[in-house]
Amino acid sequence: MKKGIKKGLIAGFTLLLTAGLTACGNNNNANNSANAAADAPEATTSATNAAATAEATKAPAKDPVELLNVSYDPTRELYENYNKAFAAYWEQETGQKVTIKQSHGGSGKQSRAVIDGLEADVVTLALGYDIDALQETGLINEGWQNKYEHNSSPYTSTIVFLVRKGNPKGIKDWPDLLKEGVEVITPNPKTSGGARWNYLAAWGYALDHNNNDEAKAQEFVQELFKHVPVLDTGARGSTTTFVERGIGDVLIAWENEAYLSIKELGPDKFEIVNPSESILAEPPVAVVDKIVDKRDTREVSEAYLKYLYSEEGQTIAAENYYRPTLESVKEKVKDQFPEIKLFTLADKFGTWKETQEKHFNDGGIFDKIYVPGS
Amino acid sequence: MKVSTTAAAQRKVLPGFGLTMGYSVLYLSLVVLLPLSALLINSTGLTWAKFWDVATDARVLASYRVSLSTAAAAALTDAFLGLLMAWVLVRYEFPGKRIFDALIDLPFALPTAVAGVSLTALYSQNGWIGSLVEPLGLKVAFTPLGITLALMFIGIPFVVRTVQPVLEDLDRDMEEASATLGAGRWRTFLRIILPELLPALLTGFALAFARGIGEYGSVVFISGNMPMRTEIAPLLIMTKLEQFDYAGATSVALLLLLISFLMLLVINTLQRWARKSSR
Amino acid sequence: MAGTVPMYAPKQKSGVSSPATNESSVVKWVLIAAAGLVLLWLIALPLIVVLTEALKRGWDVYIAALTDPDAASALRLTLLVAAITVPLNTVFGVAAAWAVTKFRFRGKGFLITLIDLPFAVSPVIGGLIFILVFGSHGWFGSWLSDHDIKIVFALPGIVLATLFVTFPFVARELIPLMEDQGTQEEEAAITLGARGWQIFFRVTLPNIKWGLLYGIILCNARAMGEFGAVSVVSGHIRGETNTLPLHVEILYNEYQFSASFAVASLLLMLALVTMIIKSWLLRKNAH
Numbered sequence: 001m002k003k004g005i006k007k008g009l010i011a012g013f014t015l016l017l018t019a020g021l022t023a024c025g026n027n028n029n030a031n032n033s034a035n036a037a038a039d040a041p042e043a044t045t046s047a048t049n050a051a052a053t054a055e056a057t058k059a060p061a062k063d064p065v066e067l068l069n070v071s072y073d074p075t076r077e078l079y080e081n082y083n084k085a086f087a088a089y090w091e092q093e094t095g096q097k098v099t100i101k102q103s104h105g106g107s108g109k110q111s112r113a114v115i116d117g118l119e120a121d122v123v124t125l126a127l128g129y130d131i132d133a134l135q136e137t138g139l140i141n142e143g144w145q146n147k148y149e150h151n152s153s154p155y156t157s158t159i160v161f162l163v164r165k166g167n168p169k170g171i172k173d174w175p176d177l178l179k180e181g182v183e184v185i186t187p188n189p190k191t192s193g194g195a196r197w198n199y200l201a202a203w204g205y206a207l208d209h210n211n212n213d214e215a216k217a218q219e220f221v222q223e224l225f226k227h228v229p230v231l232d233t234g235a236r237g238s239t240t241t242f243v244e245r246g247i248g249d250v251l252i253a254w255e256n257e258a259y260l261s262i263k264e265l266g267p268d269k270f271e272i273v274n275p276s277e278s279i280l281a282e283p284p285v286a287v288v289d290k291i292v293d294k295r296d297t298r299e300v301s302e303a304y305l306k307y308l309y310s311e312e313g314q315t316i317a318a319e320n321y322y323r324p325t326l327e328s329v330k331e332k333v334k335d336q337f338p339e340i341k342l343f344t345l346a347d348k349f350g351t352w353k354e355t356q357e358k359h360f361n362d363g364g365i366f367d368k369i370y371v372p373g374s
Numbered sequence: 375m376k377v378s379t380t381a382a383a384q385r386k387v388l389p390g391f392g393l394t395m396g397y398s399v400l401y402l403s404l405v406v407l408l409p410l411s412a413l414l415i416n417s418t419g420l421t422w423a424k425f426w427d428v429a430t431d432a433r434v435l436a437s438y439r440v441s442l443s444t445a446a447a448a449a450l451t452d453a454f455l456g457l458l459m460a461w462v463l464v465r466y467e468f469p470g471k472r473i474f475d476a477l478i479d480l481p482f483a484l485p486t487a488v489a490g491v492s493l494t495a496l497y498s499q500n501g502w503i504g505s506l507v508e509p510l511g512l513k514v515a516f517t518p519l520g521i522t523l524a525l526m527f528i529g530i531p532f533v534v535r536t537v538q539p540v541l542e543d544l545d546r547d548m549e550e551a552s553a554t555l556g557a558g559r560w561r562t563f564l565r566i567i568l569p570e571l572l573p574a575l576l577t578g579f580a581l582a583f584a585r586g587i588g589e590y591g592s593v594v595f596i597s598g599n600m601p602m603r604t605e606i607a608p609l610l611i612m613t614k615l616e617q618f619d620y621a622g623a624t625s626v627a628l629l630l631l632l633i634s635f636l637m638l639l640v641i642n643t644l645q646r647w648a649r650k651s652s653r
Numbered sequence: 654m655a656g657t658v659p660m661y662a663p664k665q666k667s668g669v670s671s672p673a674t675n676e677s678s679v680v681k682w683v684l685i686a687a688a689g690l691v692l693l694w695l696i697a698l699p700l701i702v703v704l705t706e707a708l709k710r711g712w713d714v715y716i717a718a719l720t721d722p723d724a725a726s727a728l729r730l731t732l733l734v735a736a737i738t739v740p741l742n743t744v745f746g747v748a749a750a751w752a753v754t755k756f757r758f759r760g761k762g763f764l765i766t767l768i769d770l771p772f773a774v775s776p777v778i779g780g781l782i783f784i785l786v787f788g789s790h791g792w793f794g795s796w797l798s799d800h801d802i803k804i805v806f807a808l809p810g811i812v813l814a815t816l817f818v819t820f821p822f823v824a825r826e827l828i829p830l831m832e833d834q835g836t837q838e839e840e841a842a843i844t845l846g847a848r849g850w851q852i853f854f855r856v857t858l859p860n861i862k863w864g865l866l867y868g869i870i871l872c873n874a875r876a877m878g879e880f881g882a883v884s885v886v887s888g889h890i891r892g893e894t895n896t897l898p899l900h901v902e903i904l905y906n907e908y909q910f911s912a913s914f915a916v917a918s919l920l921l922m923l924a925l926v927t928m929i930i931k932s933w934l935l936r937k938n939a940h
């Protein structure tokens with residue numbers, strides 16, 4: 001008996017070890033995960049791409065470098081274009097080749113991944129709260145928000161309405177959303193970063209029109225959410241609900257998202273309505289100090305973010321429907337982005353930490369809409 | 375290998391107990407138990423007070439109710455439909471049987487999110503089915519009914535695939551004997567076949583149920599996620615993670631896990647007990 | 654040695670049996686029709702939606718989605734992960750089923766329930782636990798980062814999460830089957846002088862092979878299709894740690910609905926291929 005169990009344990013260990021070794025491959029070298037896939041025997045023949053990059057990294061001259069940019073969902077096209085532009089610029093400036101790897105996902109989820117060990121050189125997320133969380137764990141030094149201009153937000157956006165063609169319900173401004181029979185689609189602020197901007201935009205509008213009366217603003221927002229029939233977990237879920245399922249009369253969305261969905265899903269079916277007043281959404285960027293120091297990529301990472309503020313970076317942002325912050329580019333695309341009276345988070349709410357605690361955390365104001373007692 | 379002869383060897387004439395048992399337990403511990411214990415013993419500061427606070431919150435309780443009732447309804451329906459499908463697949467020959475058989479597993483292969491999106495597309499007010507039934511006053515998408523449907527889709531292979539091998543293996547002698555003794559086909563089914571299939575059927579039910587309780591990806595699209603009404607417990611785990619509240623997320627998950635574990639344990643024990651008494 | 658072991662003829666699969674054990678053809682066809690309807694309604698319709706969505710924008714978009722380099726690398730990763738996890742869980746499943754069904758011991762129900770446990774764990778938690786163990790704030794986090802070993806947000810993490818999620822499939826498929834078969838045949842083989850592995854390969858395996866095959870197919874399907882748990886540990890690095898299901902989600906989140914459903918249909922085809930292999934094996938066996 002005993003001997004048998006021992007045998008079982010040994011067999012088990014051997015099996016797991018073998019598997020472990022296969023899985024880990026040569027996980028210890030620099031660009032490990034790409035190689036782990038390439039080195040495992042099953043993939044060798046087909047993984048020529050990965051092998052080619054690995055080959056390239058060994059080339060002499062100034063050592064080529066790889067960055068990981070951890071971003072949120074809708075920025076894929078923006079960074080796909082920008083990464084190319086930056087790589088060209090950087091090679092011309094310094095002669096160094098740079099490859100930027102991208103990771104996209106929900107903003108909060110991405111932030112958690114970086115906290116838990118995803119080695120991002122730079123983060124470009126949907127809201128400051130998610131970068132604050134990185135600062136709290138010591139990955140990012142304090143004062144990240146002042147490191148770059150405009151609160152470290154190279155491009156901005158705002159919250160607008162997407163309505164069905166012809167605007168059958170006559171939606172022009174925030175109070176119209178509360179009209180009898182109007183269904184509003186917005187994602188759940190508890191799971192979606194974008195939805196928090198939506199909520200705050202409505203709140204800020206109500207504050208302005210009620211002499212900064214918090215109770216009135218709360219009433220307004222609560223009433224608004226009574227018009228929401230479906231709370232999707234993410235912005236794209238809401239867009240699908242509105243566009244593909246035909247549910248709701250108005251979708252509250254980021255301006256860049258609204259433009260993109262019109263471009264992708266049908267210019268003849270929807271139109272954008274700009275409210276009289278909205279929030280200035282500032283998706284911030286930051287260098288992850290701990291990682292760039294460990295990987296020795298600070299110089300290029302900082303340049304990467306800095307270049308977002310350049311003429312070229314700003315133009316690419318504008319082409320992807322983000323509002324540029326550089327005056328010269330702003331002037332060029334001023335027809336694309338209509339003037340809306342915008343307030344900032346700091347104007348009305350203070351810091352993200354305060355806002356999150358007051359409104360969105362468990363037991364916060366948002367919860368009270370659905371669970372009166374909590 | 376020498377056949378082990380130990381004290382408790384009533385049935386242990388067969389070799390390999392130590393080897394298989396040792397290996398199973400080791401593997402189980404490494405892959406499942408060790409990581410799961412991280413839920414219990416983590417550094418995120420989960421205290422009893424916090425656990426109790428979270429677990430008894432009205433919204434959390436409501437989400438448990440939604441998750442448990444829809445998962446139970448789905449698993450029960452799956453048990454009936456799955457038995458039907460397994461029966462047809464094993465006992466009859468018909469054109470297209472092979473395709474039929476192949477399709478059963480596809481709910482596993484489809485990423486759950488895709489399943490959720492497709493089901494929502496079918497059952498929402500402008501979908502193929504939704505546009506038919508909604509005028510009749512039956513709302514499916516964004517109601518508990520929709521959640522149940524998604525869970526049925528996710529769970530059906532469990533039932534079919536646990537019943538199928540047992541049914542294939544079933545000895546037909548008993549059926550013949552029953553028939554010769556004058557029992558009708560239906561009676562034979564109820565008295566002879568069903569009792570033989572019951573353990574597998576119960577297992578299938580339990581697995582579908584347990585899977586349903588924890589399912590997230592396919593449900594969030596079709597559920598509408600309205601707090602207190604169609605908000606499922608796994609979604610609350612996500613919202614707590616989104617606030618970096620690991621302890622809260624763990625509390626919800628632990629209770630969920632405990633419920634499924636107890637349910638599985640009861641069914642497994644019942645089954646063993648029924649089997650013992652029938653032999 | 655082999656000669657001393659009597660070969661057990663596999664149980665006669667009575668395809669043609671006496672009318673007494675068959676239903677009337679009316680009942681038969683009603684049942685078949687009912688099952689067919691259920692299949693169509695519950696399983697086939699959602700799949701048809703996937704296919705129509707995938708082809709909504711024409712074949713060009715469909716082909717483009719599948720030949721995209723990111724999709725190709727996601728496919729490679731998915732196949733690699735399945736190639737590692739399925740054999741491991743198969744070996745475990747057979748061992749566990751043998752231990753559980755061929756012997757009596759205390760706490761058997763408890764052990765089976767522990768094996769079932771991963772089914773009951775929400776996929777999100779299935780991923781989170783590995784973060785809690787191997788993440789940078791987890792148990793081994795600092796040790797791993799000191800030694801520059803990556804587990805989560807790299808291939809090993811994805812493999813672990815998939816192992817966890819697909820852990821019970823093979824065992825769960827075999828346990829009811831082997832329970833049902835009892836131990837008589839194996840015991841008979843013992844008395845005739847067969848040894849451990851011989852019993853397994855000559856007596857048990859032929860009896861359980863279809864159950865085993867089902868288990869492997871299910872395990873494989875789930876290993877390739879798993880989304881929730883893998884999504885937590887993957888890190889979503891394009892072209893590196895994105896599996897096919899994650900790639901589907903990313904495309905979906907980029908408004909590339911058709912492309913995302915196209916990639917999803919690829920997963921369906923992979924599952925169909927495994928089923929076709931099974932059919933082929935079945936037929937080959939019949940001859």
